[in-house]
Amino acid sequence: MKASVIGASGYGGIELIRLLSNHPDFELHAIYSSSKENVSVTEDYPHLAEVCSLPLTKIDPDTIKETSDVVFLAVPSGVASGLAPQLAGGHAKVVDLSGDLRLKETNDYKKWYKKEPADKAFIADAVYGLTEWNRENVKTAKVLSNPGCFPTAALLGLAPVVKNNLIDMKNIIIDAKSGVSGAGRGLSPLVHFAEMNDNFRIYKVNEHQHIPEIEQQLTWWNKDTAPITFSTHLLPVSRGIMATTYAPLTSVMTTEEVYALYVETYKNDPFVRVRPSKQFPGIKEVAGSNFCDISVDVDTRTNRLVIVSVIDNLVKGAAGQAIQNANLMFNFDETSGLKGFPMYP
Numbered sequence: 058m059k060a061s062v063i064g065a066s067g068y069g070g071i072e073l074i075r076l077l078s079n080h081p082d083f084e085l086h087a088i089y090s091s092s093k094e095n096v097s098v099t100e101d102y103p104h105l106a107e108v109c110s111l112p113l114t115k116i117d118p119d120t121i122k123e124t125s126d127v128v129f130l131a132v133p134s135g136v137a138s139g140l141a142p143q144l145a146g147g148h149a150k151v152v153d154l155s156g157d158l159r160l161k162e163t164n165d166y167k168k169w170y171k172k173e174p175a176d177k178a179f180i181a182d183a184v185y186g187l188t189e190w191n192r193e194n195v196k197t198a199k200v201l202s203n204p205g206c207f208p209t210a211a212l213l214g215l216a217p218v219v220k221n222n223l224i225d226m227k228n229i230i231i232d233a234k235s236g237v238s239g240a241g242r243g244l245s246p247l248v249h250f251a252e253m254n255d256n257f258r259i260y261k262v263n264e265h266q267h268i269p270e271i272e273q274q275l276t277w278w279n280k281d282t283a284p285i286t287f288s289t290h291l292l293p294v295s296r297g298i299m300a301t302t303y304a305p306l307t308s309v310m311t312t313e314e315v316y317a318l319y320v321e322t323y324k325n326d327p328f329v330r331v332r333p334s335k336q337f338p339g340i341k342e343v344a345g346s347n348f349c350d351i352s353v354d355v356d357t358r359t360n361r362l363v364i365v366s367v368i369d370n371l372v373k374g375a376a377g378q379a380i381q382n383a384n385l386m387f388n389f390d391e392t393s394g395l396k397g398f399p400m401y402p
């Protein structure tokens with residue numbers, strides 16, 4: 058199956074190139090850029106020498122949608138909303154990594170992204186691809202909306218207790234940290250070396266665009282969902298997300314009971330690893346892989362549950378989950394092309 062990547066010169070794009078170049082069922086067919094034409098991707102990214110010799114090509118949606126079987130969109134939010142509808146409706150299936158097709162309420166998109174949304178009916182038809190929790194719909198999707206990096210980590214961590222009504226849905230606090238590649242390749246003062254190195258910052262306090270995405274999925278799972286508290290911090294590392302979630306349990310439970318629920322819930326999910334009691338994951342333990350590692354612990358003094366989940370923002374948080382979804386859309390093994398282990402140390 059022929060796979061194409063638009064936005065191939067960005068961090069999500071090159072991660073797609075890396076994973077697709079080693080995929081047994083997809084062939085990397087073409088890579089597209091809006092600013093570069095006929096230059097090899099190795100000019101900007103020498104590490105891809107002899108991995109990908111394709112030139113970056115001008116984006117022509119009419120051609121792409123008939124010559125590719127699947128097209129991955131790794132362009133900024135506000136750009137995908139224009140390109141995705143032009144790419145849909147032809148031969149190719151579309152997998153969008155941006156935030157543009159995730160929020161079913163277009164007013165939420167306007168409020169949190171401060172941009173004009175795509176057509177509401179088009180968004181309604183896009184399948185939200187939090188793979189572990191939406192497999193049947195992912196399999197038949199023609200347009201797939203890949204979840205955000207923070208929502209992936211937070212939601213995989215919360216799902217078992219939210220779906221089983223075990224926590225107070227009015228008191229969820231998610232405290233998340235991300236490596237700098239989460240911000241993409243573009244420069245900004247926040248990610249400038251001198252600002253970020255030896256530093257640790259909170260950003261987008263109470264106004265992060267992933268708040269409505271997390272609340273949307275929580276509401277689909279549990280109607281008692283109330284607004285969450287969600288904060289994001291920038292770590293001076295390249296890759297990785299840790300989401301630490303705090304929520305009061307609705308009845309007294311032990312760590313062992315909660316742990317048993319998580320093990321049972323995720324026993325058939327190849328990319329979710331539930332850690333043994335008291336073994337809390339670090340971001341390095343999933344780096345370069347499509348794993349989400351989760352650990353749970355009950356604070357017996359407060360009866361509050363602490364959930365720790367880690368992912369690589371560029372893999373399970375972006376390109377890896379996008380390929381996991383595409384595998385299902387083409388009836389391939391879900392793990393195809395994604396069996397790489399974490400890099401450690």
Ligand SMILES: NC(=O)C1=CN([C@@H]2O[C@H](COP(=O)(O)OP(=O)(O)OC[C@H]3O[C@@H](n4cnc5c(N)ncnc54)[C@H](OP(=O)(O)O)[C@@H]3O)[C@@H](O)[C@H]2O)C=CC1
Nearest residue numbers: 064066067068069090091092131132133134155239241242
């Ligand atoms: N980085 C991460 O960890 C994650 C990113 N995402 C999402 O994935 C998408 C890509 O992110 P990321 O790769 O990090 O971002 P980058 O900024 O690194 O790359 C984005 C790419 O989009 C292309 N682009 C920019 N403007 C346009 C335009 N007007 N038309 C077409 N292409 C354009 C650029 O390539 P060129 O100039 O060559 O066209 C650029 O290389 C974003 O929507 C992001 O929110 C989602 C989850 C995690």
Ligand SMILES: CC(=O)N[C@@H](CCC(=O)OP(=O)(O)O)C(=O)O
Nearest residue numbers: 134155156205206235236239240
């Ligand atoms: C570290 C960092 O800056 N991360 C980005 C993640 C953005 C992203 O992936 O954007 P969408 O999912 O909304 O498209 C942020 O916090 O905004």
